Amino acid sequence: MYREHISAYMPVYLVMGLEGHGGRTALEIAREALEGGVTILQLREKNAPLKQVLEQGAKLRDLCREYRVPFLVNDRVDVAVLLNADGVHVGQDDIPGLAARQLLGGDKIVGISAGSMEEAEWAMAQGADYLGVGPVYATSTKPDAGEAIGTGLIGDIARRWSVPTVGIGGIHSGNAASVIQAGAGGVAVVSAITKQSNPLQAAAELKRIVLQSTGGRR
Numbered sequence: 001m002y003r004e005h006i007s008a009y010m011p012v013y014l015v016m017g018l019e020g021h022g023g024r025t026a027l028e029i030a031r032e033a034l035e036g037g038v039t040i041l042q043l044r045e046k047n048a049p050l051k052q053v054l055e056q057g058a059k060l061r062d063l064c065r066e067y068r069v070p071f072l073v074n075d076r077v078d079v080a081v082l083l084n085a086d087g088v089h090v091g092q093d094d095i096p097g098l099a100a101r102q103l104l105g106g107d108k109i110v111g112i113s114a115g116s117m118e119e120a121e122w123a124m125a126q127g128a129d130y131l132g133v134g135p136v137y138a139t140s141t142k143p144d145a146g147e148a149i150g151t152g153l154i155g156d157i158a159r160r161w162s163v164p165t166v167g168i169g170g171i172h173s174g175n176a177a178s179v180i181q182a183g184a185g186g187v188a189v190v191s192a193i194t195k196q197s198n199p200l201q202a203a204a205e206l207k208r209i210v211l212q213s214t215g216g217r218r
């Protein structure tokens with residue numbers, strides 16, 4: 001249901017695990033972030049037992065339904081199916097996009113990562129509904145993310161395809177405008193929302209910046 005309007009959900013893309021922060025549970029952080037204007041949410045939990053991922057994931061999914069934003073699962077198509085998520089986000093070494101599509105069907109969103117033009121070409125051939133491009137800036141959230149690539153690839157992709165993109169990696173309120181001005185449809189963040197003392201305000205500020213920066217393009 002969200003897939004055909006995917007570009008509308010790109011502006012503030014929250015990627016999060018199940019760990020709490022600053023006295024808030026993950027669920028509380030998610031609710032505040034959604035209240036602040038997050039437009040899509042991806043559950044990216046690499047460590048928790050599957051049982052907990054399914055239990056907490058169902059709560060996050062219900063929360064996303066309440067706010068009418070797509071709920072995606074990182075890496076695991078099986079978890080996405082079990083949670084009746086709205087889609088998955090997969091990287092270059094994860095299940096290929098076409099295989100994910102085969103398992104999920106035509107209604108679900110399949111997002112794919114790209115860190116170079118070659119990876120973007122592969123992602124497009126795999127039927128990506130959107131591309132997560134990065135790491136744009138240095139990040140400590142994903143130790144194996146590789147060197148920062150800057151915003152150049154975002155512009156190159158925008159000139160070649162009309163696929164929606166989000167920049168990811170080290171993005172915060174101080175550099176989000178540059179990512180959008182380069183041609184991204186939104187910013188995907190972990191710490192710029194989940195590690196802040198006020199996730200609602202952080203999400204709202206990112207949204208204000210993104211919408212202001214896309215203003216001229218829409």
Ligand SMILES: Cc1ncc(COP(=O)(O)OP(=O)(O)O)c(N)n1
Nearest residue numbers: 074089090091092113132133168188
């Ligand atoms: C929106 C978005 N873009 C990129 C990624 C990174 O995916 P991947 O390269 O598979 O790395 P992991 O997140 O699985 O560590 C993402 N998760 N979301």
Ligand SMILES: Cc1ncsc1CCOP(=O)(O)O
Nearest residue numbers: 139141142169170189190191
């Ligand atoms: C999941 C992921 N993929 C590329 S960088 C990254 C982590 C982004 O985290 P942060 O927004 O905290 O830099």
Ligand SMILES: [Mg+2]
Nearest residue numbers: 075090091094
């Ligand atoms: Mg992955």
